[in-house]
Amino acid sequence: MPLSADRGGVTRGRFITLEGGEGAGKSTQGRRLMERLAANGVETLATREPGGTPLAEAYRAALLAGAVAPLGVAAEALVFSAARIDHLDAKILPALLAGRTVVCDRFIDSTRAYQGALGDLDPHLIVALERVVVGSHLPDLTLILDLPSEIGLARAAERRGQGGLADRFERQDAVFHETLRAAFLDIAAREPGRCRVIDASEPEDAVAESIWQAVGQLFPGGSKVGLVGTDHQL
Ligand code: T5A
Secondary structure: OOOOOOOOOOOOOOEEEEEEOOOOOHHHHHHHHHHHHHHOOOOEEEEEOOOOOHHHHHHHHHHHOOOOHHHOHHHHHHHHHHHHHHHHHHHHHHHHHOOOEEEEEOOHHHHHHHHHHHOOOOHHHHHHHHHHHOOOOOOOEEEEEEOOHHHHHHHHHHHHOOOOOOOOOOOOOHHHHHHHHHHHHHHHHHOOOOEEEEEOOOOHHHHHHHHHHHHHOOOOOHHHOOOOOOOOOO
16 A cells, blocks of 8 residues: 555654745745754654656656647646655655654645646646545644745845846746736635645745644644753654
8 A cells, every 4th residue: 555545644753844935935944944943853754746756757848848738638647646646655654654844845735726726727636636645644734934026036036146038937927926926815815724825925035934833733742842062852
């Protein structure tokens, strides 16, 4: 039985996902969170979607190059889902079962927001894909990095530098990105137990602190710890 099949939601590590629009700071904050968790003695695994395994990274290259887009949004959702199955089976679930905390840059909420809200894909298909692909293995905590789309796109463009090519999603217009923002906020409003909205327009250190406060709630001792070199552990 593949590990991605429903096993009653029994996982030992914490599963944390980072979501949000383009250039919201997910990669930056993911790195910072990993470092802080590790400094507190938490065994961690950093990963991303689409991607995370050789097969899923190959799908990622095709998706971001726009090679799947001509087949339509349903085909894109299927390819993102295929990548997710491999990612869950080969990487995320083994790490969780081994007690490691997994921090994943994007996951199911990106499919809901991009292919669902933006692509107008039948919500029944999104739900069915989630059931088959993810089962009960939902994240314990989803951090939704929220900021006006123009700030995110400007950050993504700055990072890309002159002459760098925008990917298929970064090339979309402002309405696309504002719809995306609203979609993530809607997900957060519908699932307040799992999702925390983080103001990502703040300076990097302030965003990292908000994230640390939210993540602390997953661990005994909470975020008041974070004290390297003491007996405290997250
Ligand atoms: N997708 C994905 C779907 O359509 N469906 C799906 O199911 C899934 C899983 C992935 C694309 O695939 C789509 C969504 C995406 O379009 P990607 O390359 O992984 O593409 O792109 P993103 O996830 O959007 O990541 P980005 O790299 O664009 O942005 P990040 O990671 O959010 O931002 P980051 O950390 O790289 O920061 C961007 C720049 O801003 C600076 C950083 O230094 C960097 O230069 N920065 C800040 N500057 C000022 N203040 C702050 N607080 C800052 N934080 C970061």
